[in-house]
Amino acid sequence: MHGLLSILIWLPIAAGVIVLLLGDRNIAAGRWVSLVASIATLIISLPLLSHFDTNTASMQFIEHLPWIPRFNAYYGLGVDGISLPLVVLTAFMTIPVVIAGWTVIESRPAQYFAAFLIMEGLMIGVFSATDALLFYFFWEAMLIPMFLIIGIWGGPRRVYATIKFFLYTFLGSVFMLAALIYMYVKAGQYSIDAFQKLPLTLVEQRWIFVAFLLAFAVKVPMWPVHTWLPDAHVEAPTGGSVILAAIMLKMGGYGFLRFSLPVAPDASRELDMLIIALSLIAVVYIGFVAIVQQDMKKLIAYSSVAHMGFVTLGAFVVYDIVRNTGGLQGAGMGMDGAMVQMVSHGLVSGALFLCVGVLYDRVHSRQISDYGGVINKMPIFAAFMVLFALANTGLPGTSGFVGEFLVIIASFKASFWYSFFAAVTLMLGAAYTLWLVKRVVFGPIANAKVAHLTDVNGREFVVLGVLAVAVIVLGIWPEPLLKMMEPTIHHLVDQAVATKIPL
Amino acid sequence: MLDTTFTWGSLAPAVAEIYLVAAICVILLVEVFAGEKHPRVIPTLTLLALAIGAALTVRFGHVRTHVLLFDATYVADELAYVLKLAAYLIVAVVLLYSRTYLENRTILKGEYYVLALTALLGIFVLISANSLVTLYIGVELLALSVYAMVAFDRDSSVAAESAMKYFVLGAIASGALLYGMSMIYGLSGTLNLEEIAVRLHEPVSPGVILGLVFLVVGVAFKLGAVPFHMWLPDVYQGAPTSVTLFIGTAPKLAYFALALRLLAHGLGPTVIEWSQMLAALAILTLVVGNVVALVQTNLKRMLAYSTISNVGFILLGFVAGTPSGYAAALYYTLVYVLVALGSFGVILLASRKGFEAEELDDYKGLYQRDPMLALIMLMLMFSTAGVPPFVGFWAKLRIFQALWETGHLWLVIISAAMSVVGAFYYLRVIKLMYFDAPVGDLPPTARPMGVRAALAVNAAAVLVLGLLPAPLLDLCSRVIH
Numbered sequence: 001m002h003g004l005l006s007i008l009i010w011l012p013i014a015a016g017v018i019v020l021l022l023g024d025r026n027i028a029a030g031r032w033v034s035l036v037a038s039i040a041t042l043i044i045s046l047p048l049l050s051h052f053d054t055n056t057a058s059m060q061f062i063e064h065l066p067w068i069p070r071f072n073a074y075y076g077l078g079v080d081g082i083s084l085p086l087v088v089l090t091a092f093m094t095i096p097v098v099i100a101g102w103t104v105i106e107s108r109p110a111q112y113f114a115a116f117l118i119m120e121g122l123m124i125g126v127f128s129a130t131d132a133l134l135f136y137f138f139w140e141a142m143l144i145p146m147f148l149i150i151g152i153w154g155g156p157r158r159v160y161a162t163i164k165f166f167l168y169t170f171l172g173s174v175f176m177l178a179a180l181i182y183m184y185v186k187a188g189q190y191s192i193d194a195f196q197k198l199p200l201t202l203v204e205q206r207w208i209f210v211a212f213l214l215a216f217a218v219k220v221p222m223w224p225v226h227t228w229l230p231d232a233h234v235e236a237p238t239g240g241s242v243i244l245a246a247i248m249l250k251m252g253g254y255g256f257l258r259f260s261l262p263v264a265p266d267a268s269r270e271l272d273m274l275i276i277a278l279s280l281i282a283v284v285y286i287g288f289v290a291i292v293q294q295d296m297k298k299l300i301a302y303s304s305v306a307h308m309g310f311v312t313l314g315a316f317v318v319y320d321i322v323r324n325t326g327g328l329q330g331a332g333m334g335m336d337g338a339m340v341q342m343v344s345h346g347l348v349s350g351a352l353f354l355c356v357g358v359l360y361d362r363v364h365s366r367q368i369s370d371y372g373g374v375i376n377k378m379p380i381f382a383a384f385m386v387l388f389a390l391a392n393t394g395l396p397g398t399s400g401f402v403g404e405f406l407v408i409i410a411s412f413k414a415s416f417w418y419s420f421f422a423a424v425t426l427m428l429g430a431a432y433t434l435w436l437v438k439r440v441v442f443g444p445i446a447n448a449k450v451a452h453l454t455d456v457n458g459r460e461f462v463v464l465g466v467l468a469v470a471v472i473v474l475g476i477w478p479e480p481l482l483k484m485m486e487p488t489i490h491h492l493v494d495q496a497v498a499t500k501i502p503l
Numbered sequence: 504m505l506d507t508t509f510t511w512g513s514l515a516p517a518v519a520e521i522y523l524v525a526a527i528c529v530i531l532l533v534e535v536f537a538g539e540k541h542p543r544v545i546p547t548l549t550l551l552a553l554a555i556g557a558a559l560t561v562r563f564g565h566v567r568t569h570v571l572l573f574d575a576t577y578v579a580d581e582l583a584y585v586l587k588l589a590a591y592l593i594v595a596v597v598l599l600y601s602r603t604y605l606e607n608r609t610i611l612k613g614e615y616y617v618l619a620l621t622a623l624l625g626i627f628v629l630i631s632a633n634s635l636v637t638l639y640i641g642v643e644l645l646a647l648s649v650y651a652m653v654a655f656d657r658d659s660s661v662a663a664e665s666a667m668k669y670f671v672l673g674a675i676a677s678g679a680l681l682y683g684m685s686m687i688y689g690l691s692g693t694l695n696l697e698e699i700a701v702r703l704h705e706p707v708s709p710g711v712i713l714g715l716v717f718l719v720v721g722v723a724f725k726l727g728a729v730p731f732h733m734w735l736p737d738v739y740q741g742a743p744t745s746v747t748l749f750i751g752t753a754p755k756l757a758y759f760a761l762a763l764r765l766l767a768h769g770l771g772p773t774v775i776e777w778s779q780m781l782a783a784l785a786i787l788t789l790v791v792g793n794v795v796a797l798v799q800t801n802l803k804r805m806l807a808y809s810t811i812s813n814v815g816f817i818l819l820g821f822v823a824g825t826p827s828g829y830a831a832a833l834y835y836t837l838v839y840v841l842v843a844l845g846s847f848g849v850i851l852l853a854s855r856k857g858f859e860a861e862e863l864d865d866y867k868g869l870y871q872r873d874p875m876l877a878l879i880m881l882m883l884m885f886s887t888a889g890v891p892p893f894v895g896f897w898a899k900l901r902i903f904q905a906l907w908e909t910g911h912l913w914l915v916i917i918s919a920a921m922s923v924v925g926a927f928y929y930l931r932v933i934k935l936m937y938f939d940a941p942v943g944d945l946p947p948t949a950r951p952m953g954v955r956a957a958l959a960v961n962a963a964a965v966l967v968l969g970l971l972p973a974p975l976l977d978l979c980s981r982v983i984h
Contacts, residue, residue, distance in 0.1 A: 068973045070980060071904075137891045144885055147930070151938045159938050163930055170890075170926050174919040178903060185907045 004048060005061050005077040008091065009125045012041050016117030019110050027109045031102060034113040038094045041120065045091040052084060054483050057491035059130055059193075067134070072189035076131035081488030082257050082339060083127045085481060086250055089346045090127065092470070093246045094120040096463040097239040100354055104361050105153060105237070112153060115145040116239060123247050127254060132180045133190040139251065140173055146240070146248070154235035161228075161235035168218050168228040176215035179208045183263070196262040196495060199502040205267035212260045213275075220252030222275075222312060223282040226305045233301035234366070238357030241297060245304050246350035250342045253311040257335065261315065262495040268316065269497075275316040280421045282309030287428030291435065296356045296366045299436055300349060303392060306425060307345045313422060314338030314407040320414030322497055331497070332489040334410035339485055340478060341403030344391070347474070348400055351388040351467040355381070358460055359440070363449050368439050372446025377453040382441045384456075384464040389437045391471045393430040399474035515563040516570045516579030519587045520627045522559050526552040527620045534613030545613040546602050549620065550595055557591040560584070571633060575695055578633035582763075582833075582982040586630045586756050593753045593840060594623050596957060600848040601745030603951050607856040608743065610656050618655070619749060622648035626757040632764055635684045635694045642680065642725070645757055646673050649750055653742040665741025672734040676724030683717030686710060687770070696769035703772040715773055718765060719780045725758045726814045729787040739807035744854060744861070747803060748847035751810060752840045759836045762821060767829055778824045782914065785822055788815035789921040796928050803861045805928060806846060809887060812925055813839045819902050819918060826983050828905035834979040838886075838898040838968075845883045845961040849876055852954065855946040866932065868941030873948045875955070877936045879962040884929040886965045889922050894968040897976065 015037030019030040053060060059078030067075040079087055097116050105112045122145070125138035143166055150162035180190070182204075187194045200208065218225045229249075233241050261268050283306050290302035314334040321331045358381060359374070360366055375382035391398035394405070404425070411418035445451050456464065474481065514521065530548060537544050564587070570579040598619060605611040625645030632638040650673065654666035688694055690710050691702045703711060720731060727735040739747050766777050792812030799805035817839070820832025853860035853869070853876065860866070870877040886893035899922060906915050968975055 068976060070973065070977055137896075140896070141891045144890060147933075148937065151934065159934055162938075163927070163934065166930060167923060167927060171920075171923045174923055175916075177900070178907075178915050178919050181900065181903045182907050185904065 002061075003063065004044065005079065005087075005124070005128045006063055007044055008041055008087065009077075009121045009128070011044070011121070012037055012094070012117040012124075013121035016114040016121070019117065020114040022110060024108060024110045030110050030113055031098075034098045034117055035095075037117060038091075038098050038120065041124075042088075042091040042095060045088050048079065048084060049088060049484075052079075052484060054081075055487060057081070057487040062130070064130075067131070071133070071184070073133040074131045074191065075134060076191065077125075077128045077134075078130045079128050081485035082254065082492070084484060085339065085343050086127045086247075086254060087124050089250070089343055090120060090123045090247050093242065093346060093350050096350065096354060096467065097242050099459055099463050100242070100357055101237070101239045102459060104357075105239075108152060111148070112237075112239070115149050116243065119145040119149075119243060123243075123251075126251055130192055131190050132184075132192050132195060135192065136173070136177055136180060140170075142248070143169055146244070149240040149243075150232055150236045153237040153240065156235070157231070158235040161231040164228045165232040168225065172215040172218035172225075175211040179211035183208070192258065195259075198263075199500050200264065200266075202266050202270070202501055205264040205500065206270070209260060209264040209267035209271060212255065212264070216252040216255040216260065217278075218252070219255065220249060220308045220312060221305060222252075222278045222309070223286060223305065224278075226282070226286070229305060230298045230301040233304075233353075234295055234297045238353060238360065241301075241353040241357075242350045245300070245353055246346040249304060249308055250346060253308065253315070253338060253342050256312060256315050257338070257492060261318075262492060264500075265496050266499050266501055269319045272316045272319045275312055276320075276418060279309040279313035279316070280418065282306055283313070283425045284421055284428070287425055287432065290432040291428070293432075294368055296359075296368055296436065296440065297353070298366075299368075299432060300352050300356065303429065303432060304345065304349050306429070307341065307349070307392075310341050310404060310407045310422065310425070311338040311345075313418070314341065314403075314410060317407075317411045317414040317418065318493060318496055320418070321410065324414060328493055328497065330410070330413060332486075332493045333406055333413070335489045335492060336482060336485060337403050337406030337408075337410055339403075339489070340399070340406060340474075340481060343481065344399035344403045344471070344474060347467055347471050348388055348391045348398075351384075351464065351471065352392060354460075354463060354467070355385045355388060358456060358464075362453055365449075368436065370447070371440040371450060372443045373450055374441045374453060376445050377450060378455040380461065381456045381464075384468060385441055386437055387468055388471065389433045391475070392433045394426060397472065397475050399471045399478070401475055402478045514572070516566050517572055517577060517631070518564045519556065519560045519591075520624060520631070522556050523620065523624050523627065526556065527617060527624065530613070530620065531617055534617065538613040542611055542613075545616050546598065546611070549598060549616040552620075553591050553595040553598075557588060557595075560587060560591070575697070576634040576637045577631050579631060580982075583631045583760075585978065585982050586760060587627055589837060589840075590623060590626050590630070590753050590756055593756070593844065594619060594749075596844055596848075596961070597745075597749050597752060599957055600748060600844070600851050600954055603949055603954065604743070604745045604851045604854060607854075608656060610743065612655075615652065615655055618648045618652050622652070622749070623753065626753055629757040630760040632760075633696050635688060635696070635699075635769075638696075638761060638765060639677075639681060639684065641757065642761065643677060645754055646677065649746075649754065652746045652749060653738060655746065656743050659743070661741045662743060665738045668741075669734050669738045672724070676721050676731070679717045679724065680721030683714045683719075683721060686714030686717065690714065696764060699769045700771045703770065705772065707773050707776065711773065712776055715770060715777055716780070718770070719777055719784075722758070722762050722765065723784055725761065726755075726817070727811050728784045728814050728818060729791040729811065732788070732791070732811050735811060736804050736807040739810070740801055740804045740861070744803065744847060744850050744859065748844070748851065751806070751843045751847060755836055755840055755843075759817065759833060763829060763832075766821065767824075774824045778822050781818050782822045782911075785815045785818035785914070786917055788812065788818060789918055793921045793924040793928075797924070799928070800863055801861055802850060802863050802866065802932070805863065805932075806843070809925070809928070810839075810843070812921065813887070815921075816899065816902050816918065819914060820905055822911065822914065823905040823909045825905065825909060827908055827980070830980040830983040831901040831905040833983060834901050834976060835898040837975065837979070838894050841961070841968075842883050842886050842895060842965060845879060845958060845965065846887075848954075848958050848961065849880045849883070852876055852949045852958065855949060858946050860945075860948075863932070863935060864942065865945060866935045867939040869936040869948075871941055872945065875959070876948055879958055880936060881933050882962045882965055884932050886969070888926040888929040890926075892966065892969045894965050894972065896969060897972040901976065
């Protein structure tokens with residue numbers, strides 16, 4: 001099992017370089033290389049699941065090679081209960097992206113596939129790095145392919161969107177880097193584990209917490225630094241939107257769990273209200289914003305912001321739970337919910353963006369008003385779209401339900417009002433999603449373009465079908481996922497409630 | 504004291520300079536007799552001479568310790584060895600990149616190459632200087648050669664104007680430097696840098712501080728730090744691009760050595776004073792360089808302001824005032840030079856006879872016209888912006904690290920924020936090349952295979968050193984200690 005994670009990182013990157021070298025002239029071969037590589041990556045990631053020891057919170061499948069001896073920086077990889085699901089999710093979601101772009105991308109297709117493959121490797125690197133320097137290396141490197149994806153294949157305002165995307169994330173990340181280096185100077189090494197154990201005064205923790213917050217809040221994105229997301233989503237090509245929503249946003253949530261809580265627990269305890277307030281604003285206010293959107297992608301983008309609000313809420317209610325109940329019983333439930341919500345949102349939002357992509361490829365419009373009565377011409381597609389929409393609203397039996405439910409229960413333990421506002425999303429989510437479905441899918445055929453629609457082809461059916469199965473399986477039987485995360489979350493709660501202030 | 508018995512072998516550490524003087528004489532003679540008839544002889548001969556020089560330096564010039572020569576006015580140490588080899592390599596690459604450009608502008612003349620070599624000699628002298636006089640000789644030898652190079656295209660009025668500006672402002676800088684040196688000499692009674700470091704001690708007299716101010720101004724002028732940067736954009740823009748390439752690369756190593764030998768070593772006892780001065784200069788430089796670069800429409804001018812902002816980072820390494828900080832500054836300088844080589848190399852290749860590809864708009868849609876050139880430029884721009892996996896990231900990281908080690912919180916925050924501002928204009932170049940369609944009838948880019956291969960190696964180095972940064976980082980730390 002040794003070296004598995006390295007293969008997961010470098011195989012897609014190598015394949016991406018090969019596709020790039022094959023060029024647009026040999027794009028037929030390039031497409032197959034991309035598909036084979038992405039499927040191979042998923043298959044190689046499966047032994048991680050089957051060999052994962054669910055009784056320990058420590059890192060597994062560890063790789064540890066010297067990288068920069070002078071800085072004590074290692075090429076260190078490993079996964080635990082919170083990174084493994086995201087690694088597998090990344091490997092899984094790249095396949096639909098490759099398939100969805102199969103014939104749709106006409107300009108510079110080789111670079112398109114190469115960019116996504118390289119990105120897959122880098123994202124897996126982010127989730128599996130155990131060395132903060134390596135983490136940051138992947139975290140930033142990933143901006144390059146995404147910048148190009150939005151800028152080259154995006155819509156009319158793509159340049160604005162992509163530069164905004166890059167600068168927002170870059171701004172946040174630079175301050176995180178400063179915090180990481182500060183801790184390196186204190187700890188003498190870059191290992192994340194050492195950072196988690198490093199004693200820090202409250203003042204230091206506050207600064208570090210704020211630096212992390214800048215990086216992760218932009219990535220999640222949290223209100224009020226979410227404004228890059230709707231722009232980026234609207235202008236990105238379908239594949240770009242899928243990866244953005246399904247994986248990249250998760251990096252912010254992952255960062256909170258991996259860095260903010262364990263590295264700066266005292267500051268987190270002190271500032272948890274800030275995060276909770278911002279999360280609830282995202283859930284409620286952004287929910288209202290989503291309702292009035294005219295553009296399908298923008299609507300789903302805002303819905304992503306609202307759903308990610310649940311992730312940050314779930315991660316930070318732990319302190320109020322401990323305060324209220326006086327014990328650690330059930331304190332990890334919010335984090336459980338946050339993790340399930342991340343995986344579920346990855347599947348559901350990815351699927352919804354693919355649905356929009358299916359419509360866009362046919363009609364070349366994302367405006368809701370250009371559609372209506374799609375079900376008459378595309379019954380199979382309509383079934384999928386309705387399913388994903390319901391999952392987005394958190395219908396029991398779909399994956400969306402599990403995460404939201406866990407977070408709402410956990411926040412109820414913390415405070416009635418948290419859960420009250422969090423539960424508002426059940427109404428708002430239903431309002432914007434179902435209204436979207438009603439206007440696009442149902443009703444009489446709206447115009448001539450809709451009248452000429454053809455139903456999903458085999459390629460699209462496979463993509464949507466696989467995602468649908470995943471959404472339902474996770475909804476009905478989340479137990480394996482929860483069990484996988486349990487020791488890690490438990491350990492995380494211990495770290496989060498302990499104090500690191502030196503005596 | 505010094506070894507009084509003279510043997511030829513004792514000169515071995517100075518082989519780089521001695522050989523170069525001989526080579527310059529030979530090339531001048533060849534130029535006189537064969538230069539007119541065979542214009543291609545001199546470029547080839549120069550590259551050959553540089554290769555031989557590097558080989559001789561490796562063979563004879565390597566010293567493990569600190570060797571003083573010529574009545575202790577000259578120092579050979581590992582730092583000098585590394586910097587000289589780097590300068591050999593850089594000048595060779597610069598001349599390789601420039602050849603087609605010079606040919607197209609009918610300024611491919613032997614004198615150009617001789618001037619480049621005398622400038623290189625100035626760089627060497629500066630790198631190995633251990634006395635105020637040696638420093639000054641190095642500075643002037645380098646500066647005078649470069650003034651002539653800027654004015655080399657004698658039919659271009661813009662170039663002549665730039666050369667004039669450069670000369671006048673450079674003379675003021677030399678004056679400031681010389682004036683400061685005279686005060687330090689007067690107060691310490693010695694020209695020898697190591698001796699000065701011994702004789703100056705806390706509390707330093709106001710006279711020393713006054714002299715120090717002039718020295719810092721001189722160094723800031725040479726490096727192009729704000730507010731002494733006015734010459735830099737005009738010279739970068741006005742000079743023939745091949746000369747801009749030269750000015751923007753090899754001399755930076757020399758000026759790094761100037762700052763290190765003069766401030767960090769010679770005036771080491773006054774580190775508290777000069778590091779405060781440099782901190783103020785660095786902040787100004789970072790802010791002005793980055794903000795003004797945002798509004799440029801000319802790529803050469805934009806890169807000039809980018810240079811200024813990078814100088815700000817190099818100064819920050821000195822502000823830390825520790826060996827780790829100097830090592831960071833050295834690493835930053837080397838990385839900056841590597842990337843600048845490539846960036847100006849791309850401009851040289853994009854230019855054709857009668858067409859200077861120097862406006863930003865000339866790069867619109869470069870990807871469609873020349874994917875390879877665009878890809879190289881993309882890597883270089885991301886590197887300068889400090890985005891991994893490229894080497895520029897490590898340079899910035901190293902500076903941040905040095906600043907944290909000395910607890911400069913606000914400098915870290917300011918420089919981090921400024922590197923985000925800087926990212927914008929680098930991204931704009933990528934945007935023009937990759938996202939925009941080409942406009943008008945631009946001539947195709949130049950395709951000499953050798954130069955392209957060299958440029959590809961240059962870009963590959965930016966990536967490889969980014970993936971495996973350890974060897975160069977180690978080297979920089981070792982030679983400083």
